[in-house]
Amino acid sequence: MSVAHLQVDGVEVSPQHYIDGTRVASPRSFEVFSPIQQQRLGEVYEADNEQITRAIDAAQRAFTGWAALSAAERKPYLDRFAQEIGKRADAFCVLESNDAGVLLSRMRHGVVPRAMLNISWFAEHALRLQERSIETDQASHRIRHDPAGVVVIITPWNSPLLLSTWKLGPALAAGNTCILKPPEWAPLTCSLLADAAQSAGLPPGVFNLLQGGGATTGARLVSDSRLARISFTGSVPTARAIAQAAGANLVPCSLELGGKSPFIVLEDADVESAAATGTLMYRNAGQVCLAGTRFLVHEKLCEPFIKAMRKQVERLCVGDPRHEATEVGPIIHPRQVDRIEGFVKRAIAEGAEVLWGGERHAYGAQYFQPTMLTRVRQDSEIVQNEVFGPVLTLQTFRSDEEAIAMANGTDYGLGGVCYGEAAHATKLAEQVRTGFIWVNSFGIRDLAAPFGGIKRSGLGREGGDWSFEFFCDIKDVVIPKKPFVASFSHR
Numbered sequence: 462m463s464v465a466h467l468q469v470d471g472v473e474v475s476p477q478h479y480i481d482g483t484r485v486a487s488p489r490s491f492e493v494f495s496p497i498q499q500q501r502l503g504e505v506y507e508a509d510n511e512q513i514t515r516a517i518d519a520a521q522r523a524f525t526g527w528a529a530l531s532a533a534e535r536k537p538y539l540d541r542f543a544q545e546i547g548k549r550a551d552a553f554c555v556l557e558s559n560d561a562g563v564l565l566s567r568m569r570h571g572v573v574p575r576a577m578l579n580i581s582w583f584a585e586h587a588l589r590l591q592e593r594s595i596e597t598d599q600a601s602h603r604i605r606h607d608p609a610g611v612v613v614i615i616t617p618w619n620s621p622l623l624l625s626t627w628k629l630g631p632a633l634a635a636g637n638t639c640i641l642k643p644p645e646w647a648p649l650t651c652s653l654l655a656d657a658a659q660s661a662g663l664p665p666g667v668f669n670l671l672q673g674g675g676a677t678t679g680a681r682l683v684s685d686s687r688l689a690r691i692s693f694t695g696s697v698p699t700a701r702a703i704a705q706a707a708g709a710n711l712v713p714c715s716l717e718l719g720g721k722s723p724f725i726v727l728e729d730a731d732v733e734s735a736a737a738t739g740t741l742m743y744r745n746a747g748q749v750c751l752a753g754t755r756f757l758v759h760e761k762l763c764e765p766f767i768k769a770m771r772k773q774v775e776r777l778c779v780g781d782p783r784h785e786a787t788e789v790g791p792i793i794h795p796r797q798v799d800r801i802e803g804f805v806k807r808a809i810a811e812g813a814e815v816l817w818g819g820e821r822h823a824y825g826a827q828y829f830q831p832t833m834l835t836r837v838r839q840d841s842e843i844v845q846n847e848v849f850g851p852v853l854t855l856q857t858f859r860s861d862e863e864a865i866a867m868a869n870g871t872d873y874g875l876g877g878v879c880y881g882e883a884a885h886a887t888k889l890a891e892q893v894r895t896g897f898i899w900v901n902s903f904g905i906r907d908l909a910a911p912f913g914g915i916k917r918s919g920l921g922r923e924g925g926d927w928s929f930e931f932f933c934d935i936k937d938v939v940i941p942k943k944p945f946v947a948s949f950s951h952r
Contacts, residue, residue, distance in 0.1 A: 467503035469559050469649065470783075472552045476505040478512055478672055479655035481519035482665030487512050491645060491674065496562040496791040496827045497781055505648050507673040513682050516669040520611040520638040521687060523666025528608040528636040532587040538663055539584035539634060543577040545657035546626070552653060553622055555783075561618055561647035562791040562827075563745060564782045568622075576626040582908045583630035583928065590635070590929060601940045606933035608636030610689030613682055615675070615703070617695045618644035618793050619748040619849075621651055628692045631928035633667065637689070640669045642679050646794050648672050675699055686710040690932060693717070694750075697917050704920075715921040715931050717750075717913055719847040720875030723868035723893065724753030727861070727881030728761055731901075735880040736769035738903050739853075743777060743789050743831045747851035751876040753903070755844060756833075757867050760857040767816060767833075767855070774817055774831050779824055791827040792850060801829050801850035808834055808843040816855065845871050861889055868893045875914035878903055896922075 466473045477484040490504040508516075527535070546553070553576075554568040563572070595602035612632045616624045625641055632639050643651035651670060658668040671678055675695075683691055684706040691707050693700060694717040707714045724742065726735045742752045758766050782790035792798045798821070805819055818832030835855040837844050844854055858864040868877065877898035879890040890898045896914040899905060906912070909925040921931055 467649070469502055470555050472555045472653075474552075474556060474649050474652050475656070476503060476652070476672070478506060478508055478516070479652070479659070479668070479670035480512065480516045481523075481669070482659065485512060485515070493560065493648060495559050496793050497559065497783070497825065499795075499826060502560065502649070505652075505672050508671040508678045508682075510681060512671060513678065513685070516640050516671050517611060517685055517687055519666035520640055520669055523664055524608070524610055524638045527638055527664060527667050530636065532584075532590060532634065532636075535634060535636065536584045536588065538661060539580050539630070541661035542633075542658055542663060543580040543584075545660045546573065546577050546580065546654070549653060549657060553650060556653055557622055557647070557650045558782045560649040561621060562782050562793060563620065564787060564790055566785050566787070567745070572620065572623045576622050578908065579623070579626035579630040580633075581630075583634040586909075586925070587631075587634035587929070590933070598942070600942055603938040603940065605936040605938060606635065606929055607936055609932060609934050610637060611687060612637045612639045612690045612692065612932065613642065613688055614639055615642045615679055615683075615691070615693045615695065616644060616651070618647040619745060619750075621647050622654065624694050625651055625654060627923065628694075629668070631923075632690075632692070632932045633663075635929055635932045637932055638667050638669075640671055640682065642671050642673065642675075642682060645672075645674045679703075680706065683707055683712075684709070686712075688712050690715070692923075692931070700919075713931070715923065716919045717921075717923065718875075718917060718919040719849070719873060720750045720752070720914065720918055721755060721845070721847050721871045721873040722751065722753045722876040722878070722895065724756045724853075725864055725868060725877070725879040725881075725886075725889065725893075726756065726758040726762055726766055727864070727879070727886060727889065728759040729882040729885055730759075730762065730880040732762055732765050732769050734901070736766060736773050738878065738880070739770050740773040740777065741903055742853055743774070743851045746790050746792055746829070747831075747853075748793065748849055750847075750849075751904075753876065753878040754848065754853050755868075755871075756853055756855040757864050758855060758857055759864075760859055763855075763857050770833070771817060774833075777831055779822055779828060779831070789831060789851060791825060792829055793827075795827060797850065798827050798829060801848055801852060804843050804846075804848045804850075805832060805834070805852060808837060808841065811838075811841060813837045813841075813843065813854075818851070839867060839870055847873065865889065865892050872917045873914070874916040875918035
């Protein structure tokens with residue numbers, strides 16, 4: 462393959478890697494298809510050992526100069542980076558809708574502005590990193606957040622731009638150099654991100670991009686002993702492989718993984734509001750890790766809740782994500798459609814009742830109907846495992862204690878939703894074992910707040926100070942307040 466650029470719905474994008482400030486080809490490549498109508502978008506180069514070595518070498522060389530800059534000196538580069546993302550807003554929208562099936566409307570109104578903020582907010586927040594101290598009678602402890610070194614960032618296909626910038630922002634602002642490995646099922650957005658970094662004038666080697674599969678390029682990349690940090694968002698099996706490789710070299714990992722979050726509807730909940738929010742769980746065709754997919758509804762509200770939510774679901778517009786009116790788009794890959802369908806068929810075979818949906822959608826080969834299953838056991842596969850598609854389950858409960866036990870009754874602990882009278886819902890939410898939970902709401906996020914899960918949902922936290930705690934080496938510079946006298950008799 463010898464292609465300088467791909468043309469996707471009028472947008473030009475490079476299929477090459479980005480290493481040390483230049484585009485780089487490699488001997489092997491892989492095909493990329495749109496999930497909308499399965500059209501072939503082109504071929505993208507796959508990094509082998511040579512490109513991986515070049516990228517790490519480049520990041521290492523660049524680290525000395527980039528780390529030597531103060532946060533204030535790095536900030537103009539990052540502000541320009543954010544601005545260059547904004548200048549390409551339309552192109553990002555078109556690419557990610559075609560490549561990953563993300564709604565064009567969501568890209569335009571939510572993802573692109575948030576991607577810009579991911580870069581500029583952390584650049585601003587880093588200005589205060591070195592201002593922290595602990596004062597005692599004996600000494601001043603000046604707490605430093607020093608850049609760690611070369612950071613590898615691996616992002617998933619369900620929101621490439623958002624999640625890549627979510628990690629790049631604090632990593633770069635802290636003074637690290639980065640290697641981004643995009644998802645092989647949706648790699649094009651990140652390639653355009655490299656163009657934005659170059660136009661912003663980021664020094665060569667500060668930001669690098671390696672295209673390729675997780676089992677090939679990704680596996681080789683995370684096994685390198687020269688890495689300082691690995692930040693990964695994706696599946697549990699892949700996380701295990703990354704953690705094992707990183708552990709051999711004692712490289713710290715941040716792992717944001719799957720979810721099987723509860724959506725709790727208490728006896729005193731506003732049914733219509735809960736149902737309207739519940740319908741949002743079909744956003745991005747259910748390919749959202751933090752979605753509340755296990756509906757736990759008080760038995761007294763079960764029938765009115767089902768009626769209210771059915772009415773909402775029937776109005777959903779399933780179709781082409783490039784159309785503004787579309788609310789539910791395609792599944793990322795044929796393999797994923799088969800997986801979702803398998804979950805539903807096995808659940809029905811075990812006695813589950815289909816309230817709505819349950820089959821592939823007539824719109825296209827990679828579409829699945831918004832689905833709700835009930836009469837499912839707590840220990841059933843579909844309750845215990847992440848489906849990652851537009852498939853929800855509904856169970857009922859009689860008491861708060863039962864609701865809490867059911868909510869906590871999986872190996873996941875990422876997010877959650879709880880609807881009810883505010884004080885009641887808050888009290889119950891505090892007892893759900895999860896990384897975060899929304900009361901009478903969904904999706905409210907702030908970059909200063911921690912994000913992450915417990916149990917099989919991940920390791921570590923991202924956001925605000927927590928991102929910097931991970932991407933930095935923390936150092937205590939101790940300055941005595943009175944002359945120090947060396948003595949073996951006391952410390």
